[in-house]
Amino acid sequence: MNAIPPTVHALMNAHPVVDVHSDYAIELYRAEQEGRPDALLTEHVPVLRQGGISMEVLTVGGDFEIGALELWDMGLVLRILDATRRQIDAHEECGIILSAEDLTRAELRTGIQLMLALEGIRCVEDVAALRFLHAAGIRAVILTHNERNLAADGCGESSPGGLSNFGRRIVREIRDLGMVFDLVHLSDPSFFDALEYYDLPPMVSHSNARALCAHRRNLTDEQIRMIGERDGVIGLNFLGMFITEDYRAATVDHLANHAAHIAEIAGPSCLALGPDYADYYMDAMRSWLLRDGLPSDLLTFAAGAETAAQLPVFIEALLRRGFSESDLTGILGGNALRLYRTVFSSSSTETAFTSSSTE
Numbered sequence: 316m317n318a319i320p321p322t323v324h325a326l327m328n329a330h331p332v333v334d335v336h337s338d339y340a341i342e343l344y345r346a347e348q349e350g351r352p353d354a355l356l357t358e359h360v361p362v363l364r365q366g367g368i369s370m371e372v373l374t375v376g377g378d379f380e381i382g383a384l385e386l387w388d389m390g391l392v393l394r395i396l397d398a399t400r401r402q403i404d405a406h407e408e409c410g411i412i413l414s415a416e417d418l419t420r421a422e423l424r425t426g427i428q429l430m431l432a433l434e435g436i437r438c439v440e441d442v443a444a445l446r447f448l449h450a451a452g453i454r455a456v457i458l459t460h461n462e463r464n465l466a467a468d469g470c471g472e473s474s475p476g477g478l479s480n481f482g483r484r485i486v487r488e489i490r491d492l493g494m495v496f497d498l499v500h501l502s503d504p505s506f507f508d509a510l511e512y513y514d515l516p517p518m519v520s521h522s523n524a525r526a527l528c529a530h531r532r533n534l535t536d537e538q539i540r541m542i543g544e545r546d547g548v549i550g551l552n553f554l555g556m557f558i559t560e561d562y563r564a565a566t567v568d569h570l571a572n573h574a575a576h577i578a579e580i581a582g583p584s585c586l587a588l589g590p591d592y593a594d595y596y597m598d599a600m601r602s603w604l605l606r607d608g609l610p611s612d613l614l615t616f617a618a619g620a621e622t623a624a625q626l627p628v629f630i631e632a633l634l635r636r637g638f639s640e641s642d643l644t645g646i647l648g649g650n651a652l653r654l655y656r657t658v659f660s661s662s663s664t665e666t667a668f669t670s671s672s673t674e
């Protein structure tokens with residue numbers, strides 16, 4: 316491993332560093348159940364600090380399971396949401412991002428700022444449930460995990476379609492509420508449909524380039540171009556299987572190639588960090604892999620950057636790959652914060668409670 320040059324630490328200390336996709340809220344709830352009620356402050360914040368991360372977007376539920384936790388169950392989503400909000404509120408150094416005003420704290424790199432997201436809306440059976448979750452603090456929505464739900468087909472469906480009429484109503488509501496719309500995990504037809512119904516800058520929080528690694532979870536060059544044209548943001552995923560065909564051999568330099576490829580098509584201002592770390596609940600993930608007959612080491616991350624604490628290793632690879640310091644401040648967090656600010660500044664309370672009844 317190369318030594319981290321002082322430039323990298325100086326950049327990461329001076330600018331906001333945003334992880335645009337993490338499942339840590341689920342671990343936080345699991346920890347609480349296991350008698351570790353303060354995991355956010357005692358276990359997670361130290362890791363974030365070590366990695367230089369000042370803001371993180373946390374998934375509180377979705378169309379997938381972690382161990383025995385079926386994360387599409389609305390009761391469970393509410394318990395995870397409740398545990399997360401309680402732990403954030405309990406500590407002065409942590410804050411929740413609910414509005415454009417709150418983003419100023421993230422932009423100034425004040426403490427650790429957290430935003431809450433939903434990764435698949437199977438728990439949302441009508442638009443009212445989405446409004447309720449917004450009121451409870453959710454600010455980013457992914458429509459599906461890899462499978463089909465009432466709203467849309469995910470990228471794991473073998474003959475995927477696009478959005479259902481219900482899905483379209485949900486997307487309009489996401490837009491009217493001024494929520495971040497995250498197109499990750501969608502099938503290709505759903506991706507293109509989604510862009511028709513959402514006119515704000517779109518997020519794809521944890522995907523790489525399909526041209527460099529032909530995985531269904533990655534984005535085609537056309538999709539990357541469309542995200543760039545809409546001033547959207549793509550969070551780079553650090554999981555080996557989304558980086559190279561031989562996932563065990565993935566390095567930070569391979570991942571930097573994805574960054575360079577995406578930047579070549581859509582400019583460096585569309586890049587962000589969406590590592591999708593899972594080191595903290597690997598025990599639960601291994602039992603899931605075993606059950607599905609998948610290799611037990613499938614969740615191997617880019618060598619040297621396997622946990623949030625090692626994020627600087629990848630930033631050093633980007634520097635070596637030729638990204639400028641100004642590109643890097645954008646990738647570290649500036650680009651994601653620009654998108655969040657644009658989206659939060661455009662919520663329309665007049666339309667938020669009327670548009671769903673018109674279709």
Ligand SMILES: [Zn+2]
Pocket residue numbers: 434500521
């Ligand atoms: Zn995901």
